[in-house]
Amino acid sequence: MEIINCDVLIIGSGGAALRAAIEAKETFQEGIILLLTKGAVGKSGVTATACSDRMAFHATLSHTEPGGIHNWKYHAEDIYRIGGYVSDGDLAEILAKGAKEAFEYLEALGVPFIKRKDGRADQFITDGSEYARACYSGPRTAIHMEEALLRKASTMDIRMMDHFLATELIKNNERVCGTFGIDEGEGGLEERLKGFSAKAVVLATGGAGEAFQVHVFPQGMTGDGYAMAYRAGAELVNMEFIQIGLSSVKTKLACSGSMMRAIPKFINDLGREFLSNYFPPGTPSESIGNVIFEKGAAWPVSREKATHIIDVAVFKEMAQGQRVFLDFSANPSGFRFEDLEERWRERYRKEIKAEIGNERRSKSPLARLKEINPDPVKWLAENGIDLEAGEKVEIAPAIQHFQGGVKIRGKGNTSLKGLYAAGECAGGQHGANRPGGNALMDTQVFGKIAGHFAALEAMDSQSIEQIPHDFRDTYLQKLNKLEKKGDGIPAARAREEIQEITSRCASVVRTDAELLNGLNHLMEIKRNGVSLDERGWLYTLETENILDVAEMVMRAALLRKESRGSHLFFSRFQDPQSMGIKDPEWRKYIVIKKEQETMKLEPRQPVEWQAPGTANK
Numbered sequence: 340m341e342i343i344n345c346d347v348l349i350i351g352s353g354g355a356a357l358r359a360a361i362e363a364k365e366t367f368q369e370g371i372i373l374l375l376t377k378g379a380v381g382k383s384g385v386t387a388t389a390c391s392d393r394m395a396f397h398a399t400l401s402h403t404e405p406g407g408i409h410n411w412k413y414h415a416e417d418i419y420r421i422g423g424y425v426s427d428g429d430l431a432e433i434l435a436k437g438a439k440e441a442f443e444y445l446e447a448l449g450v451p452f453i454k455r456k457d458g459r460a461d462q463f464i465t466d467g468s469e470y471a472r473a474c475y476s477g478p479r480t481a482i483h484m485e486e487a488l489l490r491k492a493s494t495m496d497i498r499m500m501d502h503f504l505a506t507e508l509i510k511n512n513e514r515v516c517g518t519f520g521i522d523e524g525e526g527g528l529e530e531r532l533k534g535f536s537a538k539a540v541v542l543a544t545g546g547a548g549e550a551f552q553v554h555v556f557p558q559g560m561t562g563d564g565y566a567m568a569y570r571a572g573a574e575l576v577n578m579e580f581i582q583i584g585l586s587s588v589k590t591k592l593a594c595s596g597s598m599m600r601a602i603p604k605f606i607n608d609l610g611r612e613f614l615s616n617y618f619p620p621g622t623p624s625e626s627i628g629n630v631i632f633e634k635g636a637a638w639p640v641s642r643e644k645a646t647h648i649i650d651v652a653v654f655k656e657m658a659q660g661q662r663v664f665l666d667f668s669a670n671p672s673g674f675r676f677e678d679l680e681e682r683w684r685e686r687y688r689k690e691i692k693a694e695i696g697n698e699r700r701s702k703s704p705l706a707r708l709k710e711i712n713p714d715p716v717k718w719l720a721e722n723g724i725d726l727e728a729g730e731k732v733e734i735a736p737a738i739q740h741f742q743g744g745v746k747i748r749g750k751g752n753t754s755l756k757g758l759y760a761a762g763e764c765a766g767g768q769h770g771a772n773r774p775g776g777n778a779l780m781d782t783q784v785f786g787k788i789a790g791h792f793a794a795l796e797a798m799d800s801q802s803i804e805q806i807p808h809d810f811r812d813t814y815l816q817k818l819n820k821l822e823k824k825g826d827g828i829p830a831a832r833a834r835e836e837i838q839e840i841t842s843r844c845a846s847v848v849r850t851d852a853e854l855l856n857g858l859n860h861l862m863e864i865k866r867n868g869v870s871l872d873e874r875g876w877l878y879t880l881e882t883e884n885i886l887d888v889a890e891m892v893m894r895a896a897l898l899r900k901e902s903r904g905s906h907l908f909f910s911r912f913q914d915p916q917s918m919g920i921k922d923p924e925w926r927k928y929i930v931i932k933k934e935q936e937t938m939k940l941e942p943r944q945p946v947e948w949q950a951p952g953t954a955n956k
Contacts, residue, residue, distance in 0.1 A: 351543035352376035355762025358786030366794035395473035395776030422770020428948020465775030516804030566884035577743025579895035595638035597712035617652035624673025751789030771904020827868030
């Protein structure tokens with residue numbers, strides 16, 4: 340087996356990975372910095388591919404509401420409070436304080452953030468925030484970030500190896516010292532398998548969208564970092580909290596913001612409107628219209644927002660075998676634009692791009708969408724959905740972001756020596772909800788931090804730990820066992836079964852009965868094992884990762900018998916309302932760790948943060 344040595348190994352190639360690699364090289368200029376990713380650098384992963392109607396990067400700048408030199412404190416409080424008090428308060432403070440510097444760094448790299456007439460960054464209010472902090476360059480903010488970071492990294496002596504799947508973290512002397520990796524190219528396993536030794540490792544592998552049937556993630560997001568860290572003995576946290584939002588099934592576009600503020604009609608494949616069936620009996624149509632409008636600024640599922648009733652309605656409609664669509668060609672039954680609450684009409688007026696007048700505005704959702712944000716209409720047409728021709732947008736609750744992950748502390752360090760994490764792979768900095776725009780910001784704040792402290796640790800290390808022979812032999816035995824066709828469940832079938840289980844049991848509506856049933860099925864798959872099939876080694880190993888992630892999500896969801904943020908727990912599936920929040924009993928996060936061959940879950944008190952001075956409300 341070929342062994343490749345480096346000082347700092349970064350696994351991943353998105354915004355967090357690139358920022359970590361840049362910072363590691365700037366910190367340890369003589370060091371060997373290696374970025375390892377299973378996709379193509381700059382073309383794979385979420386940051387390089389994500390689009391939405393107006394993709395946000397949250398930052399508290401000097402001019403950001405409510406103003407003043409301490410306005411970052413309001414941001415920190417929002418992260419902690421809106422997160423449901425189940426994240427670490429000190430990490431919220433690090434995010435809020437670091438956002439301005441992260442924004443300015445990206446701006447200096449050439450990210451074309453939209454500016455106001457006075458030259459300052461334009462900012463708007465996103466999901467869960469009280470103040471306008473969201474900076475943006477348009478629908479492709481994330482892509483612009485990836486391009487800028489890659490341009491910078493390409494000018495530095497950073498080694499990049501793509502099309503390699505990191506498969507297992509390597510430990511020696513109780514510390515992480517590298518990973519095994521398999522080249523996705525052709526050839527036998529022996530020549531494709533390599534060992535990567537490092538003084539410090541940064542996990543920046545993103546989330547696990549492919550653990551579910553419907554998601555907005557690009558191909559390959561299979562939770563590799565979560566699973567590798569878990570198997571190595573690291574702690575994970577908040578895995579039950581997954582941001583879920585209504586998205587286009589065909590294009591994966593998040594149907595948030597202006598898509599909802601245009602007040603489309605929700606219909607099933609029988610052409611019937613159904614939302615009123617899930618609101619309390621007698622709810623007037625104008626009230627439903629106001630909730631749809633509010634959904635634009637409260638897009639993800641959240642128990643704390645009245646808008647979650649829409650997600651429940653769509654999920655339950657689909658559970659009955661119906662497909663669900665947004666119809667922009669006609670108004671919802673009984674809807675009149677003038678019935679919107681004054682605060683929503685004022686919000687609408689502020690977003691008008693080209694005035695069309697009251698008569699045309701009242702005519703259809705399409706007219707309103709074109710008035711406040713024509714970009715989604717154009718984007719959808721380019722991607723095969725012609726709203727102008729009356730085509731409808733099929734939607735479903737889609738997995739959008741994992742709030743939890745490998746548990747980190749303030750240096751991006753995990754519970755294992757030598758191992759750091761950043762971006763969506765990391766956990767503890769976000770809680771049950773996450774203000775929109777904080778995900779991109781998080782990649783830059785903790786990407787820099789993790790890269791910096793990983794480089795410092797590498798500088799302090801005398802030599803690279805060698806890969807123990809017994810560790811290598813044990814891993815080769817595992818791979819040989821997978822290769823025995825006929826043993827276990829073929830990977831493709833196993834993945835389909837796992838995705839069906841998670842989507843049915845651990846999506847919008849969660850119950851004791853469904854979670855227990857789903858876990859029993861997952862354990863049956865685990866007992867039988869996943870076997871290599873015609874999809875090959877990488878697909879099979881990814882499927883094993885998905886199996887580990889699915890178990891973490893479902894066990895944590897089953898333990899948390901309350902509703903908080905994105906976790907909606909129902910006594911029975913047919914109940915109209917989920918359980919309430921249980922405070923202070925469940926103002927805790929759930930820490931997951933592997934002990935021997937058992938998944939152990941421990942509710943634990945997060946690091947509290949008291950909003951000082953001006954942030955008290």
